[in-house]
Amino acid sequence: MVDDTSAYAPALFGSDAYSPAEIQDKVEKLGVKKARMPLMPELVLSVVAGGSIGLGGMFFCIVLGDSQLSYAVQRLMGGVVFTLGLALVMIGGAELFTGNCLIVMAWANRQISTSEVLKNWLVVWVGNLIGALGLLFLLWMCHFPDLNGGAVGLAMLKLAVSKVSPDGVTIFFKGVMCNLLVCLAVWLSYAGRSVTDKMMAMLLPVAAFVAAGFEHCIANMLFLPMAWLIVELGHAPTGIDVSAITAVNIAHNLFWATLGNIVGGAGFVGAVYWLVYRKGLGGLTPLPKAAATALAPAE
Secondary structure, eight states, rough: OOOOOOGGGOOSSSSSSOOHHEEEEEHHHHHHHTTTTTTHHHHHHHHHHHHHHHHHHHHHHHHOOOOTSSHHHHHHHHHHHHHHHHHHHHHHOOOOOGGGGGGGHHHTTSSSSSHHHHHHHHHHHHHHHHHHHHHHHHHTTTTTGGGGGHHHHHHHHHHHHHHHHHHHHHHHHHHHHHHHHHHHHHHHHTTTTSSHHHHHHHHHHHHHHHHTTTHHHHHHHHHHHHHHHHHTOOOOOOOOOOTTTOOOHHHHHHHHHHHHHHHIIIIIIIHHHHIIIITTTSSOOOOOHHHHHHHHOOO
């Protein structure tokens, strides 16, 4: 019998994009490393990621504060500049909760336990929150909402109202759609061999989720508390109803957006690609013996 596995073997050198099978292999191995990272670097890199996504959100709000732009142009441009956040995470190196939903691929192989997955998600989510709030403090001290004669702050208030007003089911499905696109952006970035490749791969999926107004729980950790701070300190302009911007409604949004992000990333991207490239096609790298035994069909 001819062994044709070499046809699927990853090339060590070259300029072509990595294949989907090679990406799946990379994501599985990274999943194990991420789940077993020591607490200190895991938490610090999570803080970095929260701030990084916040920087993308900051850039987005500058575009949103220009009322002279048409709706489609404003959303498209805002989505493009928001890509800064994911680029800082993926190229600079950081731990982002939404991207880490892909570690379910290693979990599905029995290479990591359920408790390791949950611990990673909890630590990274909390670290992302700390990073986002830390950036919020810096931006507040810079008087960021006052840019463009206060138009940026007004845009953040309107954005926050639109995010906290919907019911939980709507926020959940917006979260699903968001992280489906974010994890596809992460997946495509792993295909690149250069910084340029990775940037271009992430651009359209990220721009699409931002332009469509989907819910990214980590980005909301900057948008919503910033709007709440503007309201609580009495800086909200007259003529806009900000009564919906409360701590309870912010928690409501983050809860449902987080659940939706898990389903969108882990279910619609991680599980689907695992089912095809590991379960269906066997993967490129043999699993550890224990994992392979667990996945083997019963006789």
